[in-house]
Amino acid sequence: RLRSMQASASAPAITQDGVAIEVAVNIANADDAREGVAHGADAVGLLRTEFLFIDRRDAPTEAEQTAAYQAVLDALDGRNAIIRTLDVGGDKDVPYLQLPPEPNPALGLRGIRAGFAYPEMLDTQLRALLAVKPLARLRILVPMIADVGELIRLRERIEQLAVEMQLAERPQLGVMVEVPSAALLADQLAKHADFLSIGSNDLTQYTLAMDRCNATLAARIDSLHPGLLRLIAIAVEGAKRHGKWVGVCGAMASDPQAVPVLLGLGVAELSVSPRLVPEVKSLVRGLSQRQCQSEAERLLGLSSAQEVRGRIVELWPAA
Numbered sequence: 001r002l003r004s005m006q007a008s009a010s011a012p013a014i015t016q017d018g019v020a021i022e023v024a025v026n027i028a029n030a031d032d033a034r035e036g037v038a039h040g041a042d043a044v045g046l047l048r049t050e051f052l053f054i055d056r057r058d059a060p061t062e063a064e065q066t067a068a069y070q071a072v073l074d075a076l077d078g079r080n081a082i083i084r085t086l087d088v089g090g091d092k093d094v095p096y097l098q099l100p101p102e103p104n105p106a107l108g109l110r111g112i113r114a115g116f117a118y119p120e121m122l123d124t125q126l127r128a129l130l131a132v133k134p135l136a137r138l139r140i141l142v143p144m145i146a147d148v149g150e151l152i153r154l155r156e157r158i159e160q161l162a163v164e165m166q167l168a169e170r171p172q173l174g175v176m177v178e179v180p181s182a183a184l185l186a187d188q189l190a191k192h193a194d195f196l197s198i199g200s201n202d203l204t205q206y207t208l209a210m211d212r213c214n215a216t217l218a219a220r221i222d223s224l225h226p227g228l229l230r231l232i233a234i235a236v237e238g239a240k241r242h243g244k245w246v247g248v249c250g251a252m253a254s255d256p257q258a259v260p261v262l263l264g265l266g267v268a269e270l271s272v273s274p275r276l277v278p279e280v281k282s283l284v285r286g287l288s289q290r291q292c293q294s295e296a297e298r299l300l301g302l303s304s305a306q307e308v309r310g311r312i313v314e315l316w317p318a319a
């Protein structure tokens with residue numbers, strides 16, 4: 001009985017009209033990965049590697065990092081893992097890096113910008129990632145990309161390191177869409193990336209110009225704002241032009257009211273917290289992608305997140 005329950009939990013989430021949606025998990029370590037698998041996750045959609053770097057006095061070595069990344073792959077029983085390069089700066093401080101203090105940290109040296117500013121740190125992490133086996137199950141994800149030049153620069157660096165390491169395989173490379181310019185330029189990014197993953201937490205913060213850590217604004221920082229939905233629509237359209245898939249790894253993917261909208265906008269993967277996998281899968285199984293699509297188009301014409309949520313409650317009372 002337990003076996004059959006586990007089997008149904010890990011069955012794919014397929015909509016009423018036959019569209020398979022990958023339901024993946026956001027994790028910090030191998031224990032979370034095991035929890036995700038136990039809850040029926042199809043893959044890891046986001047490993048935030050920051051957790052390996054915080055709460056310590058110096059950076060983890062290449063060997064330490066490889067061991068941590070390999071442990072995640074090993075916990076997944078053949079599933080794929082998307083591992084994000086270090087995303088420090090902004091609200092994520094790593095004291096020993098001694099990033100210079102800035103008046104606007106969220107708009108400063110963070111994500112891949114910090115990576116390029118500290119190339120040895122970035123190279124160490126890339127080498128550690130390239131050392132995992134099998135590379136075919138690893139997907140590297142880059143945070144805070146703002147334009148295609150950054151992506152090309154990173155891809156070239158990965159290629160150089162892979163040649164130095166005499167590797168026969170290359171991992172896939174994906175881009176976080178969390179800066180509005182990345183959503184607007186998604187067609188250019190998708191030409192050089194294997195997939196896109198929408199970071200709705202930061203994309204909301206930067207689109208609405210509302211600090212994600214500001215408690216006073218918290219109620220108004222809503223990813224279902226039509227401005228966000230239009231950016232997501234543009235991002236998916238740009239990716240599809242190059243045959244690439246788009247996922248969502250921000251908190252929006254875990255919001256039941258957002259799920260039908262994201263499916264309607266053409267999102268193919270939702271990455272959520274491990275314990276939410278069964279709920280999101282069962283929600284997806286009750287939806288028709290085609291119906292979600294025609295309704296999502298109408299939602300783009302509404303003028304506030306409140307209106308969007310009101311309409312969603314009417315359309316999908318189960319969400």
Ligand code: PEP
Nearest residue numbers: 178199200201202249250
């Ligand atoms: C996001 O911005 O939505 C995201 C997934 O990244 P983080 O929350 O780690 O900034």
Ligand code: MG
Nearest residue numbers: 178199201202
């Ligand atoms: Mg982010």
